[in-house]
Amino acid sequence: MNKTILVTGATDGIGYETAKMLLSVGHTVLLHGRNSSKLRDAQTRLTEATGTGQSETYVADMSNIHDVKALAQAIIAKHGALDALINNAGVYGEPEVMTQDGLDVRFVVNTFAPYVLTKALLPMLGKGSRVVNVSSAAQAPVSLAAMAGNQPLDDSQAYAQSKLALTMWSRQLGLQLAEQGPSIIAVNPKSLLGSKMVRDAYGMAGGDLRIGADILSRAALSDEFAQASGQYYDNDIQQFANPHRDALNAEKTQAVISCMEKVIEHITHS
Numbered sequence: 001m002n003k004t005i006l007v008t009g010a011t012d013g014i015g016y017e018t019a020k021m022l023l024s025v026g027h028t029v030l031l032h033g034r035n036s037s038k039l040r041d042a043q044t045r046l047t048e049a050t051g052t053g054q055s056e057t058y059v060a061d062m063s064n065i066h067d068v069k070a071l072a073q074a075i076i077a078k079h080g081a082l083d084a085l086i087n088n089a090g091v092y093g094e095p096e097v098m099t100q101d102g103l104d105v106r107f108v109v110n111t112f113a114p115y116v117l118t119k120a121l122l123p124m125l126g127k128g129s130r131v132v133n134v135s136s137a138a139q140a141p142v143s144l145a146a147m148a149g150n151q152p153l154d155d156s157q158a159y160a161q162s163k164l165a166l167t168m169w170s171r172q173l174g175l176q177l178a179e180q181g182p183s184i185i186a187v188n189p190k191s192l193l194g195s196k197m198v199r200d201a202y203g204m205a206g207g208d209l210r211i212g213a214d215i216l217s218r219a220a221l222s223d224e225f226a227q228a229s230g231q232y233y234d235n236d237i238q239q240f241a242n243p244h245r246d247a248l249n250a251e252k253t254q255a256v257i258s259c260m261e262k263v264i265e266h267i268t269h270s
Contacts, residue, residue, distance in 0.1 A: 002054075004082055005220060006030040006075065008062065008117070009089030011042040013195035014134070017213035018086060022220075023050040030075060030082075032089065034061045062089045062113040063105045065267045072120030082124040084220035085182075086132045087114035087166075092197045093155040101267050103149040110162035111147070115169055115260060118184070125182040128226075131170075132219040135186040137236055139164035139244035142252075144259045155201065167232060167243045168253040169260065174230030183229035186243065187219050190235040211235070 005022055009015040011033040019029045023046055031046070033039035039057045047053050056078075060071035075082070091109045099105050103112075118131050125131065140160035145151040147165065167186040174184030192198055194206030215235045219225045225233075232243040246252045 002026055002028060003084060003221065004028045004030065004079060005084040005086065006032065006058075006082060006121075007086045007088055008032040008114070011035065011038045013197065014189055014193060014209050014212040014216065015086075015088040016042055016046070017209040018088065018216045019055070020046055020049055021210070021213045021217050023052050023055060026052070026054070028054045028056075030056050030058060030079075032058045032060060032071065034059065034089075062109045063091075063099050065101070065108070065112060065116055065264060068113045068116045069120060069268070072117055075121065076124060079124065081126065082121060082129060084130040084132065085118060085121055085125065086134070086216055086220055087117065088134045088216065089113065090134060090197065092159050092201045097152075097158075098149065101149075103263065103267075104146060104153065104158055104162075106153075106155070106158035107147050107149075107162045107165065110159070111165040111169070112260060112264060114166060116264060118173070122177075122181060127180060127182070129182040130220050130225065131174075131182050131184040132216055133166055133170045133184065133186045134216070135167045135170070135188050135232065135243070136160070136163040137188050137191045137234065139167060139247070141244075141246055142168070142256050144255060147256070147259050148263055159201075164244050164246060165256050165260070168247045168256050171230045171232065171243070171247050172250075172253050172257060178229040181229075183225060183227070185219050185225055185228050185231055185233060187215060187233045188235055189215050 010031040138160040170186040189212030198206040234241040
């Protein structure tokens with residue numbers, strides 16, 4: 001059965017491989033990228049590789065919350081429903097770490113953007129659909145000051161904190177919507193896969209990206225994840241596992257979500 005799946009950050013890395021895997025088995029894939037020419041190039045290569053033209057392209061800068069909201073509106077305008085959303089777009093190191101809104105770009109892209117996109121697309125994501133959030137084995141206690149743009153962090157700190165924050169809201173929203181909404185699952189696709197991010201951050205080739213693409217595709221489609229809303233899957237050990245202990249702490253999680261909501265509210269109404 002053909003499913004319609006949005007993959008963010010689909011122009012390279014795990015996102016590209018996931019899109020290729022989904023297209024090759026007959027699904028319709030909505031490809032997101034921030035650079036229109038890279039996105040067109042990726043779509044061309046995917047069409048040639050899979051022999052199917054069942055893809056669409058959507059441009060949005062995930063470091064800009066207004067762009068993220070516009071992306072959601074563009075998808076809602078064209079589609080009645082969405083079977084899965086794979087929030088894959090992420091950053092580790094960027095030349096400019098502060099956005100025009102005065103926020104840490106790592107938190108905006110890795111934590112805020114998927115939250116805003118997921119919430120905006122909830123009307124299209126009914127029971128039985130999935131939201132797959134790409135987390136990481138790197139998870140560190142979240143500084144609310146850093147999340148609000150008031151404390152500078154180095155790349156590794158910002159990345160680990162932003163991925164824990166993502167995992168925290170995935171769990172809270174996933175448990176909240178478990179009965180009536182989509183399953184929301186955070187997934188560590190496997191440490192040190194051969195993405196541009198890994199090459200830039202660690203100067204190493206990394207593992208086969210298809211390992212990550214396979215687990216993201218399974219999380220989006222397979223029955224093993226049907227009742228997994230709010231859970232965390234660690235592909236390093238190939239099973240569901242506990243995330244960082246802070247993600248299991250309701251008080252800390254609520255503090256992170258309240259901080260996010262306040263920041264998003266300020267940006268969208270300023």
